[in-house]
Amino acid sequence: MAKAQYEIGVLFSQSGPYGVVSRSMFNGAMLAFDEIRASSGYPFALSPVVADPVGSLAQYAHSSSDLLSKHGVHHVVGCYTSSSRKDVIPLFEKYDALLWYPSHYEGFESSSNVVYTGAAPNQHIIPLIEFLLANMGKRAYCIGSNYIWAWENNRILREALSAGGGTVMAERYFAVGDTDLSKTITAILEAKPDFIFNTLIGTSAYHFFRSFRAVCEESGIDQPAVMPVVSCSLSEPELGEIGTLAMDGHISSSVYFSSIDTPANQRFTSAYRKRWPSSSAASADAEASYVAVKMLAAAIAAADSDDVNAVRNALPSLSVDAPQGRVSIDGATNHAFLTPRIGKSSASGQFEVLWEANQPVRPDPYLVQTTPRYAMRSSAPKLRAVK
Incomplete structure (x- = not known):
């Protein structure tokens, strides 16, 4: 048959x-x-x-x-x-x-x-915010592509940081594919945030990672240690697009890394x-x-x-x-x-898994159960170190 x-x-x-x-x-x-x-x-x-x-x-x-x-x-x-x-x-x-x-x-x-x-946001941006507040500080500079993905993620970050006593120092948006980012890079160096929250996509993001690393090195700044770039979307194929001179030291929140x-x-x-x-x-x-x-x-x-x-x-x-x-x-x-994870990129083009949830997390697309107006609660999914 x-x-x-x-x-x-x-x-x-x-x-x-x-x-x-x-x-x-x-x-x-x-x-x-x-x-x-x-x-x-x-x-x-x-x-x-x-x-x-x-x-x-x-x-x-x-x-x-x-x-x-x-x-x-x-x-x-x-x-x-x-x-x-x-x-x-x-x-x-x-x-x-x-x-x-x-x-x-x-x-x-x-x-x-x-x-x-x-x-969904409670499976990638909320775990990332918890990680940032615990490990990287409370002052963020947001740079993103000018469409709903960046707008909404930055809104969630802004409200969560505010609830945790932090602040978003600035938000800058660019058309998808735009690579004229030099003025914003200069503004970031002047602002000295604890971290840069990146919601740029595609060629805009790859250009930013390369240019920001190069300007920091010219200024004698250890960029990954002093002003790390964190993302909810950076993945392994994109590290290759960034290139070997700037692909390492970036934090990404995801439910999957190929190094699992x-x-x-x-x-x-x-x-x-x-x-x-x-x-x-x-x-x-x-x-x-x-x-x-x-x-x-x-x-x-x-x-x-x-x-x-x-x-x-x-x-x-x-x-x-x-x-x-x-x-x-x-x-x-x-x-x-899905199972949330936090990873750090390496010069090998992979991510080292730093944290992961103990089990798959129920999706909460409207953040109704996860947070009261995005304030972190003790009942939020706990992350554990990966040895």
């Missing part, structure tokens, strides 16, 4: 200002499709239908419409930026399809037509290197895309159909043994239980 065939949309930009991250997401998704195709454990086949929006915000809506109407797909794994996600959600609601969104994001959103396999030392992650990173030998190391973005496809396949198997309602109903009872650890979906929010 022939297997059922289900077409699944794949929507990632493989070029443009954030193409490095999006290509890693594409790689993670395609690795999962390969493994499902090679496995005898699925009574169906998944066929990816690939669309490349080439980093153009307008193209995301056009490509989504094409996938949903012309190809008739019910599920699409894709989008990196929050701008692209927010642009396409009305289309998924119109066609009652599911967008599987595999990116950490700023939260304050929920849709019955989106499954979020990337980190577990059998499941060793299998994943080995398969990733074999499938994409010319690519850099696997990243949180690649892992979240991989998890999205694996979770979708598990839900289709449980529902015995790719029907959106049937898949949605199946999700809360499922979990996958992901490279980061056990991942499941919270039926109330369509967000994933």
Whole structure:
């Protein structure tokens, strides 16, 4: 008997200002499709239908419409930026399809037509803030790309620091892809913050890391020790883009680092290197895309159909043994239980894991349960040192 065939949309930009991250997401998704195709454990086949929006915000809506109407797909794994996600959600609601969104994001959103396999704010920015207040001081300088990801993360940081007795000294925003940052770098050196909170993405971020390190070295400043740059999005492929002269000493909050030392992650990173030998190391973005496809396949198997309602109903009872650890979906929010971690980049292009949660953390996209107006509470998830 022939297997059922289900077409699944794949929507990632493989070029443009954030193409490095999006290509890693594409790689993670395609690795999962390969493994499902090679496995005898699925009574169906998944066929990816690939669309490349080439980093153009307008193209995301056009490509989504094409996938949903012309190809008739019910599920699409894709989008990196929050701008692209927010642009396409009305289309998924119109066609009652599911967008599987595999990116950490700023939260304050929920849709019955989106499954979020990337980190919610209580799984990446709140643990980072706790770490900063405990280890790095209370004076922040914020620099970010001029869209909702940076605005909302900076708002959360501002309110949390204020509640903890700290302050945001300044916020500066730049268009995605902008690299004219010299005046802000000079202002940062004059302000002397305890840390710089970076929400720049893509080429803007890589240029900032290089330029800031170079200016600090010219001034005799040990930048990682004196004015560390901290992020909620910096990943392994991006360290290579920053370059060997400035890739080390940066703090990043994530639910996955490729250096996690577990059998499941060793299998994943080995398969990733074999499938994409010319690519850099696997990243949180690649892992979240991989998890999205694996979770979708598990839900289709449980529902015995790719029907959106049937898949949605199946999700809360499922979990996958992901490279980061056990991942499941919270039926109330369509967000994933994930394991927060804090890492420090090294000159080898990897992250040393400094802290991690004891177990997967329930998603709280609106920060309703995690904090009262973002003030840190004793009941917040505790982090433990990794020896």
